[in-house]
């Protein structure tokens with residue numbers, strides 16, 4: 098009787114499928130990395146020879162130019178490395194805001210398209226057909242030039258209750274200024290979130306074991322919103338507001354939301370929502386009607402049917418294409434340069450590249466950022482998809 | 491997008507080419523035309539009319555080189571570039587020379603692999619403000635919003651100036667000169683800043699030019715001139731000396747009208763310049779009538795200046811710094827000898 102181990106070891110190692118597949122992958126990886134390195138090295142050498150400065154030393158040099166909007170402290174005395182961060186954060190901000198808003202609007206549109214109300218369904222259809230067929234760049238220009246640039250001069254701003262102002266330079270809102278004691282409220286708030294998560298787990302387990310339900314949603318609302326709010330007032334509302342006011346040329350104080358951000362955010366949201374709407378509609382329609390009937394036959398009411406039967410199955414259809422919409426949105430945010438929103442492409446691949454002339458390094462860094470961003474969104478959505486998929490079986 | 495493509499072009503070119511840059515002269519001669527980078531539209535410097543004809547001081551600088559090299563001032567292909575695109579376009583070899591109101595600075599000269607071949611206009615940065623604001627001096631601009639064009643020296647000078655005077659500003663940055671102007675008109679900003687020569691041009695394009703005024707302050711030195719790739723000295727010399735020939739021609743009284751006559755005349759300096767004596771052309775690898783062609787077809791510096799930006803044009807700029815050294819200006823061309 099031949100020992101299976103021995104039979105295997107008799108085959109020559111290069112005929113072993115496992116060895117072969119590993120070996121080929123290693124060779125391929127070495128070749129790819131090698132050629133990339135070769136191209137990079139060659140490029141650098143050529144550029145040096147032509148008198149073009151290379152290397153990443155510029156990241157430590159003073160930038161010397163101002164940026165319209167920054168989430169971190171920045172002025173012209175900071176470095177080019179900092180301009181990279183400023184641009185990156187601005188890109189992340191608009192992508193994040195866009196993804197949230199487009200998802201909400203997209204789900205509303207998707208459901209509206211399936212509405213039995215003729216008018217609602219038609220409005221949603223027209224929206225989807227128009228918005229997804231107009232080039233995004235055009236929509237960005239529309240919001241920026243046709244809508245926002247027609248707003249009045251700061252001295253004739255629209256004034257809402259002397260605290261909110263709208264003009265051609267942006268939307269000015271009061272900025273919250275936390276005072277002593279506010280930390281406690283924030284602490285309670287985060288503690289409540291953690292507590293709610295544990296509560297939900299416990300309730301789930303108990304329901305599995307005993308069949309008894311627990312009103313997790315409402316107790317969560319109580320914990321997260323009501324408790325901190327009550328404490329906030331008990332402490333004497335430790336929060337004041339910094340109101341914007343016209344001083345000199347512009348409004349100062351409070352928070353300024355620049356028109357470039359508004360235009361880009363609106364355009365990205367409305368454009369992507371049209372696609373998400375279609376994905377949601379397809380997802381819901383993809384769950385056969387028999388599922389609804391079966392759920393009803395089991396005695397589930399309309400709400401739980403939707404929540405426990407239809408949506409979990411629809412999500413499995415929705416998530417993969419939804420992921421690519423998120424990726425598109427993040428990448429489309431680079432159209433920001435067209436209207437001067439200071440995103441990564443504008444600030445870093447634009448001004449910084451131009452002032453330093455270090456094209457290869459800067460383009461490489463920018464590409465790496467978009468790649469990382471896209472891969473992270475993908476990874477997150479894959480993880481989410483797996484969770485959703487498990488729910489059903 | 492176009493910017494990205496240009497950048498990628500430059501990167502790709504740098505990766506592949508090992509011995510490109512040498513031989514621009516041969517390339518131009520073989521192609522039979524000069525490829526010259528200009529602005530996307532700036533009255534007086536480089537502007538395309540409805541019929542597709544280019545005019546301007548920077549445009550004429552390109553034409554003079556084409557006349558010197560190819561004997562025909564019309565053999566130029568103009569490539570419009572934004573401020574952000576211009577250097578990569580030159581580095582990647584998309585254009586043979588850049589003549590796009592580009593300021594000669596230390597960084598640009600030393601780290602971009604480029605060389606400045608001279609100065610065809612001495613400029614300085616200024617401010618355009620809405621008259622309604624009642625501002626009389628740039629020192630009253632604390633807290634203002636400023637419209638500027640991306641990728642310019644303007645962006646840097648502005649930051650320096652406000653920092654030096656302890657003032658705050660917010661910079662609204664656009665890609666093209668038209669967008670910058672529209673932002674200014676839509677009250678996105680209080681002031682627009684750029685090279686002063688360009689402010690008058692921009693002002694003339696406003697819906698109501700009288701609503702805005704140029705402030706007296708000039709906050710920087712902006713020597714504008716043609717640029718070529720580093721490492722091709724023969725080509726560098728040609729571009730440099732064509733401009734010098736035009737400046738010398740003005741100084742010696744040679745114009746497009748009298749050039750032939752002067753070439754046949756008796757002044758040895760003029761004869762050397764116009765190729766009827768000596769071998770100035772051959773030393774550049776060009777024919778003897780290189781400068782004659784440039785002056786005859788495009789004119790001397792004064793003709794070029796008057797035609798495009800001078801007192802009888804909408805820009806109505808006086809010679810100022812751009813007058814000859816012996817007429818109160820700083821234009822001073824080395825001698826042809």
Ligand SMILES: N[C@@H](CCC(=O)N[C@@H](CS)C(=O)NCC(=O)O)C(=O)O
Pocket residue numbers: 528529530531532571572573591592593594639641642643644665666667668670684685688712714
């Ligand atoms: N001389 C400066 C500024 C040049 C510049 O780009 N100026 C703008 C004036 S707003 C321009 O020419 N725009 C025309 C265009 O975008 O084509 C530099 O070299 O950086």
